[in-house]
Amino acid sequence: MGRRFIWFHYVIWFQVGEKIPSVELFEDNPxxxxxxxxxxxxxxxxxxxxPGxxxxxxxxxxxxxxxxRADEIKAKNVAEIICVSVNDPFVMGAWGEANGAKGKVRMLADTCAAFTKAVDLDLDLAAVLGSVRSKRYAMLVDDGVVKAxxxxxxxxxxxxxxxxxxVKNL
Known part of the structure; x- marks a missing residue:
């Protein structure tokens, strides 16, 4: 009996050159x-x-x-650093506060994973975290267009x- 090979091809729909989607997220409260x-x-x-x-x-x-590294990153002509997670805005606010993010990193809640799904970076972590969550990623966006x-x-x-x-992508 011959060997069977199963090939998995992973494609990111969202790539360099794409515009980020217009999606509403939440900051601090609903x-x-x-x-x-x-x-x-x-x-x-x-x-x-x-992921969470x-x-x-x-x-x-x-x-x-x-x-x-916020000051170093912003010194490279980056206006804002944004953290997105599939959590509620209260959790994101508390997490940012616990980590001293205020004024350095904006904490945005993607409550229903709308942005995460729109950029095809969703991951089913229901067994561990209770729901669909985000893959771990970073992107540089210039005037709404992904550069890296x-x-x-x-x-x-x-x-x-x-x-x-x-930081090497900046």
Whole structure:
């Protein structure tokens, strides 16, 4: 009997040169809607996505790296650094406060994964985190157009999307 090979082809729909979608996220509370496309209009922003607030890799490495390097990143003509996670706005606000993100990294809640799904970076983590979540990624957006994007090869690792590595794309 011959060997069977199953090939998996992973394609990111959302790529360099694409415009980010016009999707409303939430900052601090459900009454404060923020359109991510409007935030990126006319300036350079870094957007990074994480699987979940207060989870170990996100809290120990991913968010703290962008907070600690915020001044360096912004010195490279980046107007804003934005963290997106499929969490509610209260959790994102508390997580940002716990990590000293205020004034350094905007914490945006993608409550129903609308942005995450629109950029095809959703990941079914229902068994572990209770719902669809975001793959771990970082992107540089200039006037609404993606100029660089790094998605972790295993979707959740901490290699190419962390601040220490992603800063080379700036």
């Amino acid at each position: 009454g404060n809607k923020v359109n991510i496309a409007d935030v990126a209009k006319g300036k350079r922003v870094v957007i990074f996505g994480v 607030a207060f989870t170990p890799g996100c809290s120990k490495t991913h968010l703290p790296g962008y907070v600690s 994007i790094e998605v972790e090869p295993d979707n959740t690792g901490l290699t190419c999307s962390i601040a220490d590595t992603f």
